[in-house]
Amino acid sequence: MGFVRFDPWNPEFVANPYDVYTELRRDRPVSFFEPTGQWLIARHADVNALLRDRRLGRSYLHVATHEEFGRTPEPDFQEPFWRVVRAGMLDVEPPVHTRLRRLVSKAFTPRMVESLRPRVRKIAGELVDGFVERGGGDLIAEVAEPLPVTVIAEMLGVPETDRPLLRPWSADICGMYELNPGPQAQHTAVRAAEEFAGYLRDLSRARRDNPGDDLVSLLAQVVDEGDRLTEDELIGTCVLLLNAGHEATVNVTGNGWWSLFRNPAELDRLRTAAAAHDGTPDTLPLLATAVEEMMRWDTPLQMFERWVLEPVTVGGVEIPRGAEVALLFGSANRDPEVFEDPDRFDVGRTDNPHISFGAGIHFCLGAPLARVELVESFWALLKAAPGLELTREPSWGPGYIIRGLESLPVSV
Template sequence: MTQLPFLHVDPATREVSLDARAPDFYADPNRTYAALHAACPTFYWTQQKQWFFTGYDHVNALLRDRRFGRQILHVASRDELGMAEPAAHTRHFDKAEEHSLLEIEPPEHTRLRTLINRAFVSRHVEKMKGEIEVLANQLIDQFEADGSVELLARFADIIPVTMIARMIGIPEEMGPQLLKWSHDYVGMYMFKRTRADEEAADRSAKEFADYVRSVIAERRAEPRDDLLSHMIHTEHKGQFLTEDELISTTIVLLNAGHEATVHQIGNSVRVILESGLDPSRMFADEKTTERTVEETLRICAPVHIFERWCIEPAEIDGLSFKRGDKVGLILAAANLDPRKFPEPLQFKPDRDEGANLSFGAGIHFCIGAPLARLELNVALPLLFKRLPGLALAATPKVKDVYHFHGLERLDLRWAT
C-alpha cells in the first residue's frame, strides 16, 4: 500500500485515521482513495466517527437502497436517536434546507421532484445548448487576444450561474450575489467547518431566502416562461408547492445548478492539460467529446461524499447498521475502484467501462446532471478550439473545501 503520512490504516479493524484538512490529502485525494481500495474499501473513519464506503458496487447499491435515506426524523424522534436540538445560530439555514430535494424522502420528495422534473429535464435543458455556446464565445471574446487568463473568474464562474439563473428566472445581474450566497451556503457541508462558517452560511441563507421570496411574489402576480413560474403555478395530484417548499427548492437548484459545475470546468481543463494528450482528438466529434467529459467527471469529480441515514436495520459488507446510524458514500473513490475501472488513476478519454457515480444514483440522482453535462460538452471544446496551444501558466492550487474538490484559481496561457 502507498505510504501517505496523513493516512493510517488498520486493515484488521478497518479503522482509518485521515486528516481531511491535510493539504497533501485534499490537493490530491485520488492517491488516498487508491490506498484505501488496496487496504480496506469499507472503513471506519475515526475523525468522522462513522463508516464509509468506497467500492463502486457498494456505493452504487447504497445510493439506491431504500433502507437508507437522506433524512431520519421522519421515522424517529431526536430523543430516540439521542440527537441534539438544532443550533439557534443556524436556524435560517435549517429552515432553507427543510424542504430541500437533497434532504427529504418520499412521499414529499416524489411530489417535489415530479413537479420540477417536467420543466428541468424536458422543457428547458436541451434548448439551452445554443445559449451556452453564445455565452461561452462571448466570454472567450473578452480575453482571447490577451494570451492569458484566470479561467475561473472570467469563464467557469460565469457560465453555470448565468444559465441556471436564466432557467429559473432570476435576473442575470444577480450572478455575483448568487455566487457569494452559494459559497457561504455550501460552507455548511465542508469537513471541520468553523462557527464562523456556520454563521456566514446562516446569514446568507436568510438573505437568499428573503430574495427568493420577493421573486416568488413577482411571479405569482406576473408569471413568465421560466422554471420558477412553472413551479408556482403547476399542481401535482391537486397540490401546489408551498411558499417554504418553493424557497427551499429554488435555493437548492441555484446552488446545485452551478457550484459543482464551476469546480468541474476547472478540474476538467486542468486534467486535460496535465495529461499531455491531444485535445483536438478528445473533442473531434460529439461522441469523443462526451467520453472525454465523462472521464473528467470520473477522475476529478467536484463533489466527493454523500451521506445516508440508516432507516431500517441492514447488513452491508459484514457490518450491521441500525436505525439512526449514518454512513458516508465516497462517490469520487467509487469512480476509482480498480475492479470497475482498470488503471483507475490514469486519465483515458476513450474509456467505455460504465457510468461514473459523480452525479449519484437512485431517487436522489442529481436533477441538474443534464444541464451540467450540456455545459461541459459545449464549453470545453470551445475553449480548446478558440485558444490554440492552451497550457497551464502556473501550478493550479486546490481549495481547502473538502468534501468538495475544486481549484482556487486556474491560470492559463496560449499563443496569440
C-alpha cells in the same frame, strides 16, 4: 480503529486522496472514522448499492426526532438554514421527496434543458472570446464560474444587475456541507441562506403576479392533480438548483482542465478531434466521453452522506441504526473492480459507470444541464484557444466534500 491516513482537513490529502483510497478499498473498504463519527464506504459496489437502499436516507426526521435517533438537535441559530434546505428535495425522503421531484420535474424537463443549449453555447462563446482577447487569466473565475451562474440566473429570471449576488450565496451556503464546519462557516451559511431565501421570496411573488417564461414562473404555476409547490418549497428548489448545479459544474471544469494539462497526450487527442470536427459540439463523441471521464477521474463531489434508518450489513460489517455513512464517490470512481486501469485518464473511455451524479431517487436532477454546460464550455475553449497553456501549478481549495481548485491560471 479508523484508517489514520484518511485526513480530509489535510491539504496534502485534499490535493491527492487517491492513494489513500486505493488502500482503503483493499484493506478497509468499510471503516469507522472517529473524528466525524462516520462509516467510510470505499468500494463502488457498496457505494452504488447504498445509494439505492431505502434503509438509508439523506434525512432521518421523517422517522424520528433528533433525540429519538440519538443525535443532538441543531442549534437554534441554524434554523433558517435548515428551513430553506429541507424545503428542497435533496435533504428529504419519500413521500415528501417523491412529491417534490414529481412537481419540479414537470417544469425542469429534458426538453426544457435541451432548449437551453443554443443560449448556453452563446454565453460560453462570449465568455471564452473575452478571455482570449485578454490573453488568458484565471480560467475558473473568468469562464468556469460565470457560465453556470449566468445560465441558472437566466433560467430563474434573476435580473442581470442582481447576478453577482448568486455566486457568494452559493459558496457560503455550501460551506455548511463540509465536515465539521467551524462556527464562522456555520453563521455565514445561515446568513447566506436567509438572504437568498428573502431574495427568491420577493422574486417568486413578483412572478406569481406577472409570470414570464423563466423557471420561477413555471414552478409557481405547476399543478399536478390539484397539488402545487408551496412558496417555501419553490424557494428551496431554486436554492438547490443554484448550489448543486453551479458548484459541481465549476469544479468539473477546473478539475477537468487540470486533468488535461497533467495528461498532455489526452489533451492533444481532444484538441485534434475538435479541430477536425465541423459539426456542433454535441455531435462530437470524444468530447462527450471526455466530460464523463473528467467527472470520474477527479470527482468534484468526493463524499455523499447518508443516515442509516435500519441496520445494514456492508462488506460483512454491521452498521447500526442511527449511524451515518460517508460514501466516498472519489474512491468508488477509481475502483479497479469496475473500471479498467482506473488511475489512467482516458478521454475516450466509453465503459464509464461513474457515480458522480449519484444514484437512486436522489440522482442529480440537473445532470442533463450540467452535461450541456460542460460540453459547450470545453468546446468553446478547444476551438478558440487551441494553444491554452498552464502558467503555474494551481492550488486546491480547502474543501474536501466539494473539492475544486482555487484558481487555474492559463495563457492563450
